[in-house]
Amino acid sequence: MKKWLLNWRLFSLFSVMALVLAGCGEPFLSTLQPAGEVADMQYSLMLLSTAIMILVIIVVTIIFVYVVVRFRQRKGEENKIPKQVEGNHKLEIIWTVIPIILLIILAVPTVKATFDLADVKPMNKENRDKEKTLVVNVRANLYWWEFEYPDYGVITSQDLVVPTDERVYFNLKASDVKHSFWIPAVGGKMDTNIEDSKNQFWLEFDQKDAEKAGGIFYGKCAELCGPSHALMDFKVKAVPRDEFNQWIEKMKNAKPVVTDPVAKEGEAIFNKSCIGCHAVTPVDKRPEQARTAPNLGNFGDRERIAGILEHNEENLKKWLKDPESVKPGNKMTGTYGQLTDEQIDALAKYLMSLKVE
């Protein structure tokens, strides 16, 4: 009977909490609107722990309010000396044992989830099925992200494209300072260390939730990495597997096709000033040390300029003209000299033409 009561209470607490919390934040960004297996597991752990903690808070608050009201000093009792109580073994045992039980209730699913989330065996199998187990190498840099699909030889930057409704596996690494890879709505973060021992984890993106979020999830850098840490955003396009396959095929064969004369002019400038760092084809065979700037193979399809500004030519020109004003401390500032407005216009035209879609 008592147990049932507790269950019932917990259950109602759960549902109320879920209702309240679900209203919190944006579906493309909030951990409270989980959009994948990992985030779901973490969300239920959050609910369980919050429920237990609210229980604790309620008990403490009731006793607290009672004593503060009931035992406050009243007029005329200033000199009353209360009974000096030493302690009470029974009570002390109760408030030692009950927390232990509550913590065990929390610890068991915690440990289980911790191991489940670390299960990256499929990606490390020698003959993994490349069609079914997608692996992405994430490389974090001051202040941009590179996503490499090693099984397809394709590299992109800033916009991660993943298939929905399957586990996607990640190798995580940083090339300069430590960063941390976080897609709040889809699952918790993991650090990208600068050591060679890569971190690995997996995420799963729900198709339905992706639609609810408008097809795009927000990704963040979660480790202080310098002045523009706050601006080191990336975007995640979660699409059905078929669509993903089509995209990756296009990426494999993508080459810049320039017809517009202004864009052609831009291409010339690019080949003079930018190509040393930026590649314009998603298939880039250079080693990662040589890939010191984002791959621009599908730049025209991007969600944002520099990860933060709305994707249009005007913002692109602003970025090219004075990168420092957009992202303080970035590594592009001052690497290509002063460009005239016409040159920037041409460059922007060219970059916007780099599309696979």
Add this chain to the structure above:
Amino acid sequence: MSTVARKKSLIWDYLTTVDHKKIAILYLIAGGLFFLMGGVEALFIRIQLAVPNNDFVSAGLYNEILTMHGTTMIFLAAMPLLFALMNAVVPIQIGARDVAFPFLNALGFWLFFFGGLFLNCSWFLGGAPDAGWTSYASLSLESPGHGIDFYVLGLQISGLGTLIGGINFLVTIVNMRAPGMTYMRMPLFTWTTFVASALILFAFPPLTVGLIFMMMDRLFGGNFFDPALGGNTIIWEHLFWIFGHPEVYILVLPAFGIFSEIISTFSKKRLFGYSSMVFAVVLIGFLGFMVWAHHMFTVGMGPIANAIFAVATMAIAVPTGIKIFNWLFTLWGGNIRFTTPMLYAIGFIPSFVMGGVTGVMNATAAADYQYHDSYFVVAHFHYVIVGGVVLALLAGTHYWWPKMFGKMLSEKLGKVTFWLFFIGFHLTFFIQHFLGLMGMPRRVFTFLPGQGWETGNLISSIGAFFMAAGTIVLLVNIVITTFKGKKAEADAWGDGRTLEWAVSSPAPEYNFAQTPLVRGLDALWVEKMEGKKGLTPAEPLGDIHMPNPSFLPFVISLGLFISAFGFMYHKDYSWGLMVGIVGLLITFGAMFLRSVIDDHGYHIHKEEIMEAEKKGAKA
């Protein structure tokens, strides 16, 4: 030498003092100033984040401010302010005339002070450190300029001071207790000071090692943290957190002690479950060393390490829970007086419970992958540190102010401070839990609109101004009290239970004319209940041996301060190395003088004491 003959200028007196009560005041003033600086930095942070895309401060400057806010508040405000209260109270609470090593006590203060001064010089000399108070190795090695060098050397110097202070209190509490003051009769504040000092002893050396590694890497061509040359940055994280997590308990255990004293005093009851309280403190101190890696769940230590550290961390909730319930049951059946310190204690209980439960939530490793480095964590540790430590510091300052300065702070203004600060605190930090869950990472200098964070951040910023207003009222209160305050009795609150309330306010320089005989827990209360006015003496009235003041602690610390500048600039300027060596010579020279000069101290004669006691009794 007589008391009259030693009257020199006030400044010289404080520069050379070795009296624990005066050192307490030095700690209070220096810590208080750093607290105000950290507070101004906090306001800058909240102004910058009040609205999206704000440009109140630039990106780089913001990182300097956030780094200095954290570093200042932990190392230069919270710790010294606790040391202030420990110095003011602990020796008297155990019936001692001073700490075990008065000279070291002064040295500890001056090292802290010069370390803090050095760190803050960075603002004027090319920029403050900007890699966060945790100063993770890859970022801090990338950081241009000398900011991080100021951090490394400044913390090294002030850390030495803390270590010395910790050892001093350990020895004092072990050796200097009055007859009858057994361990299980020590007041809780003394107990928590004792355990916190033990934590300092074991926790600061890893920090020292880490700082030396970083100093080598940055200034002397070392490669401890360069993976390309066989180094490893994760080592810094481990060293930092092996220090950093116990540090939390170094701060919060004395806070527990302060509240234990206040709650017991103003409910007019002995502490409920005293022995389990002591047990819980020791257990928390012990477990505090087993959990550091919960700060590193996302580093990639693997599920086994994460699971172990998760469960170990949860275990700390048990002794902490014991303490909360013991406080509640101390209040139960009491005769509760809502003085200003008591208001803080009452406000502390729910605030700290909030910080505690979010701590357990953070301990659930798998879910922590979401919380980690988000504003949820920012909210959590501010609930612990502001809701626990800062409330305790404010409470302790109001509670022991009469004992330190001989005057009562205004209760009316004290309560205004409390309400402003308390409301501001919850307004600022409660909403930050949700900001974090809504995906906001910590340590961001700005945020873009359209992510659902605008309202939360604005509310948070408004709260910060309430806290600032509360602090200003406190300052006004201090100024008014200093000039017009009511003179405090020995038992300033009328309900004192422990020995410090048996000596006049402020205490005479020798504390006790006769060392008291302690006859039970809450020694003064025991005497009062038997209808006695004073303590039972354990010795006849006699001459009291006192240590001489000394200028050497100041000189030793100044030497290190100079030397740090020299070594920091040794690559930039040719004079660097020279200055570094001269600084070290000053330090070691002063230490040499200390070793060879025989200093036997002096005696306060029986007659003088009788005179002073008579005067004290009249006033």
